[in-house]
Amino acid sequence: MTHQELLTADVIRTAVTNYLDAVSAGPSRTIAALYAEDATLEDPVGGEVRVGREAIEAFYSALDGVDCKTELLTVRVSGNNAAFHFRVVTEIDGKAYAIEPIDVMTFDDRGAIASMRAYWSPSDMTEL
Amino acid sequence: MTHQELLTADVIRTAVTNYLDAVSAGPSRTIAALYAEDATLEDPVGGEVRVGREAIEAFYSALDGVDCKTELLTVRVSGNNAAFHFRVVTEIDGKAYAIEPIDVMTFDDRGAIASMRAYWSPSDMTEL
Numbered sequence: 182m183t184h185q186e187l188l189t190a191d192v193i194r195t196a197v198t199n200y201l202d203a204v205s206a207g208p209s210r211t212i213a214a215l216y217a218e219d220a221t222l223e224d225p226v227g228g229e230v231r232v233g234r235e236a237i238e239a240f241y242s243a244l245d246g247v248d249c250k251t252e253l254l255t256v257r258v259s260g261n262n263a264a265f266h267f268r269v270v271t272e273i274d275g276k277a278y279a280i281e282p283i284d285v286m287t288f289d290d291r292g293a294i295a296s297m298r299a300y301w302s303p304s305d306m307t308e309l
Numbered sequence: 310m311t312h313q314e315l316l317t318a319d320v321i322r323t324a325v326t327n328y329l330d331a332v333s334a335g336p337s338r339t340i341a342a343l344y345a346e347d348a349t350l351e352d353p354v355g356g357e358v359r360v361g362r363e364a365i366e367a368f369y370s371a372l373d374g375v376d377c378k379t380e381l382l383t384v385r386v387s388g389n390n391a392a393f394h395f396r397v398v399t400e401i402d403g404k405a406y407a408i409e410p411i412d413v414m415t416f417d418d419r420g421a422i423a424s425m426r427a428y429w430s431p432s433d434m435t436e437l
Binding site: 188215225226227255257258259260261262263264265266281282284285298299300301302304305 | 318337353354355356371383384385387390391392393394409410411413426427428429430432433
């Protein structure tokens with residue numbers, strides 16, 4: 182299908198963990214640095230596709246200064262691709278909200294995120 | 310992004326349940342009938358992309374006559390798209406094997422499966 186070098190499943194699982202750690206710790210520039218220069222981001226799936234690291238950093242900048250904790254629930258690796266189910270808890274105005282999306286990612290040869298698509302609906306969000 | 314009619318989340322969740330029920334009950338013709346005529350199937354992700362209902366039926370024919378039970382673990386709906394984590398238990402030569410892939414699907418206006426991609430690795434399979 183592709184002529185891409187295959188990464189090992191461990192490398193991809195580590196990249197997913199690093200991503201979720203970066204989302205927890207911020208800032209947006211650090212998260213965006215995990216993406217390839219020409220990467221794409223579609224969050225939620227069916228919404229706007231953001232192209233390039235600058236647009237991706239702008240997307241994550243909504244999280245800058247927000248208390249946000251992530252936890253990996255399940256990850257599946259398939260070639261240079263991963264699907265993972267995770268939990269995000271954010272605190273806004275003293276209230277905690279949880280959501281557990283399923284994201285899919287493709288990775289380039291160097292293990293940078295080449296694309297991310299996030300499956301979730303606003304109705305999946307719960308107040309804790 | 311698209312000019313497609315949006316299905317409700319309930320319609321998509323029901324379509325996912327119907328798919329998993331069909332995979333349990335078979336036969337391959339019944340499963341393939343849930344797909345659009347020109348649908349695509351990539352299972353596992355990174356492998357061959359099968360195009361069209363005939364090729365899709367041929368793919369599922371490997372399950373014909375195999376005792377196969379499915380259980381939905383989690384589903385997330387995002388527009389006309391779903392990601393879901395599920396469990397499959399198959400019995401082969403008196404031994405039971407379990408695997409818990411994450412699949413993503415897009416649906417057309419009528420609720421037929423327009424594309425399916427399955428995230429899993431052979432190493433995810435466990436003997437029960």
